[in-house]
Amino acid sequence: xxxxxxxxxxxxxxxxxxxxxxxxxxxxxxxxxxxxxxxxxxxxxxxxxxxxxxxxxxxxxxxxxxxxxxxxxxxxxxxxxxxxxxxxxxxxxxxxxxxxxxxxxxxxxxxxxxx
Amino acid sequence: xxxxxxxxxxxxxxxxxxxxxxxxxxxxxxxxxxxxxxxxxxxxxxxxxxxxxxxxxxxxxxxxxxxxxxxxxxxxxxxxxxxxxxxxxxxxxxxxxxxxxxxxxxxxx
Numbered sequence: 001x002x003x004x005x006x007x008x009x010x011x012x013x014x015x016x017x018x019x020x021x022x023x024x025x026x027x028x029x030x031x032x033x034x035x036x037x038x039x040x041x042x043x044x045x046x047x048x049x050x051x052x053x054x055x056x057x058x059x060x061x062x063x064x065x066x067x068x069x070x071x072x073x074x075x076x077x078x079x080x081x082x083x084x085x086x087x088x089x090x091x092x093x094x095x096x097x098x099x100x101x102x103x104x105x106x107x108x109x110x111x112x113x114x115x
Numbered sequence: 116x117x118x119x120x121x122x123x124x125x126x127x128x129x130x131x132x133x134x135x136x137x138x139x140x141x142x143x144x145x146x147x148x149x150x151x152x153x154x155x156x157x158x159x160x161x162x163x164x165x166x167x168x169x170x171x172x173x174x175x176x177x178x179x180x181x182x183x184x185x186x187x188x189x190x191x192x193x194x195x196x197x198x199x200x201x202x203x204x205x206x207x208x209x210x211x212x213x214x215x216x217x218x219x220x221x222x223x224x
Binding site for chain 2: 008033040041042043044045050055056058073091093103104105107108109111
C-alpha cells in the first residue's frame, strides 16, 4: 500500500492548451474524489466516483473539465482550453469500501500553472 | 457564508506550548468533523475525526466539537517544531467534505 499516487506532480502549460492529470487510488478503495486547492484556501470539492460511476459533480466543474474512472481503478481529470484561473493544486483522494467520507486519504497533488 | 470558517492565522508559538486551533460551521445536518494537517507542497493528511459532539484524544492531539455553538477545536499539547504545518478543519457534506481555509502554524524551537 503506497498511498494515493498523482502524476504529474507539476504541470506548466500555456493558456488554451489541454492538460490531463492521473490519479491512482489506494488499492481496493472504491471511492475516489477530486478536489482543487488554491493558495491560502482549503480544498474545494470537484467530483466523486464510486467505482466507475461518477456520482456527483460540483458547480465548480465547468464544461471544460471532465473526469473519468474507467474500470473503477485509476482516474483522469482533463481540463480543456486552460485559463489562468485554472492555476491551482489538483488533489485526488480515496476512501475505503465500507467507510464514509470521514476517512479520506489524499495524494500529494498536481500543481498546475497556466501561463 | 461558507460552510466552515477558519481563522487563517498565521500562528507562531514556542516549542512546548499548547496550541488551540478553531473553526465554526453553519450546517448542523452533517455530524462528522475532521482535522487535517498539510505540509508544504503535500496533500492533506487526516489527523483525527469526531462524530457529533464531545472530545476525542489521540496522543498530544485533542479534537473537540461543541454543537451548541457550532464550534470545532483542535488542541495540541507540548507542541514540537515538526507540528509546523497548515491545519485544516472539515465537515462532511452528503458526498464531500467542506474545508476551512486552514491555519498556518509555526512552532519555534
